[in-house]
Amino acid sequence: MKPKIFIDGEHGTTGLQIRTRMTGRADVELLSIPESERRNAALREELLNSADIAILCLPDDAAREAVAMVAGNNRLRVIDTSTAHRTDPDWTYGFAEMDRDQSAKIAAARLVANPGCYPTGAIGLLRPLRMAGILPEDYPVTVNAVSGYTGGGKQLIAQMEDPAHPDPLDTPHFLYGLPLKHKHVPEMQIHGLLSRAPLFSPSVGRFPQGMIVQVPLHLADLAANASLGSIHEALADHYAGQDIVEVVRLKDSAALARIDATELADTDRMKLYVFGTAGAPHVNLVALLDNLGKGASGAAVQNMDLMLKG
Structure with a gap:
């Protein structure tokens, strides 16, 4: 049966x-x-x-x-x-x-x-670094993200697509969650293995499906000898052997001029990137996914x- x-x-x-x-x-x-x-x-x-x-x-x-x-x-x-x-x-x-x-x-x-869609990207980036001992549990994490408007459900879809809606939105992009009390924060903190709540700043773009989640890091505040390479290696090791989450090679990331939030729309996959310059003090972790797919x-x-x- x-x-x-x-x-x-x-x-x-x-x-x-x-x-x-x-x-x-x-x-x-x-x-x-x-x-x-x-x-x-x-x-x-x-x-x-x-x-x-x-x-x-x-x-x-x-x-x-x-x-x-x-x-x-x-x-x-x-x-x-x-x-x-x-x-x-x-x-x-x-x-x-x-x-x-x-x-x-x-x-x-x-x-x-x-x-949640945003936490999938954030946790996907943070948890491997916590488990590898690279990211301290009390690190002041910030998560900046943009989602396709379908993440807001039928109400937001109607506002973005229907000019006759009582409260239409014609903006190309907007920031929300301004009081910094978004409902996804506890999920990010607990499953991201953080002792401090991350500062989460979400936004919505005028595209139906897709998402970029960014977590910028200061290398000096991470474990000793943390680097662009060691962070990438920790992510690659964590996701080795499976095909839904892809950790993009450093040389391929370095060759990119931009990231398109809609690249993985209509797929159930997620890509993770580590951006920065060898020897520089910062890295930017990026997750790319479909907010209605893997999200x-x-x-x-x-x-x-x-x-x-x-």
């Missing part, structure tokens, strides 16, 4: 992308709820409890509500794409490349918290596949 998959919130941006990625798959049975019935709590509860794996594509409070609906169902496995459970120790963090054994933990887990829907399908094989 085919495993049954229910996407709770399938009509939202992340849910639609998950459905697209699963089009034509004959190895699973997709349970579906009509858009007109998406607020039918009884039907949602029935479908949730009928599934083998439920993928929650919901706001935080609605995700918590869905988890409460299945509290007594120990057979059901859950992937939550919201922020609600990403720092909960009872949930397995769904970044398969984060550690050597993380994919095995996801495969065996009943509850998986899908990472959301692509990661959810990757985690589902690991759980199906586990």
Whole structure:
């Protein structure tokens, strides 16, 4: 019998992308709820409890509500794409490349918290350096990032694409999260193995999908003898043997004149770069990904596949 998959919130941006990625798959049975019935709590509860794996594509409070609906169902496995459970120790963090054994933990887990798009890039850069002893846990990390506007969901998409919207946006780029209390910060700190909360400055560009995450570093404040080469080596060693996260060779990075935030749009991959000049005092770590690919829907399908094989 085919495993049954229910996407709770399938009509939202992340849910639609998950459905697209699963089009034509004959190895699973997709349970579906009509858009007109998406607020039918009884039907949602029935479908949730009928599934083998439920993928929650919901706001935080609605995700918590869905988890409460299945509290007594120990057979059901859950992937939550919201922020609600990403720092909960009872949930397995769904970044398969984060550690050597993380994919095995996801495969065996009943509850998986899908990472956020910005944290995927930031943690992907920071955690290997923490584990290698290069980055001190109390380093004053700053994370600067730009995302495609689809990361803001249907509301922001409408504001960016519909001139007749009551509150249209025609700006080419905007900064937000100005009070410096973004909901992704705790996730970055905990899974980035940091003792201090990073200073996170997010922004949105006028492109649908894509993302650049930057973490600049002062070499003098890192471990002794930290260098452009040793930082690149630590990242390359951490991600050796897998093909979703690519650490770009230093000579290839040095040959680039610019980075295009949309390069990996419509893919589920991530590229990591180490920029700088040998002997200079700074390096800039850069992650490139699709905010709806490895940053959301692509990661959810990757985690589902690991759980199906586990």
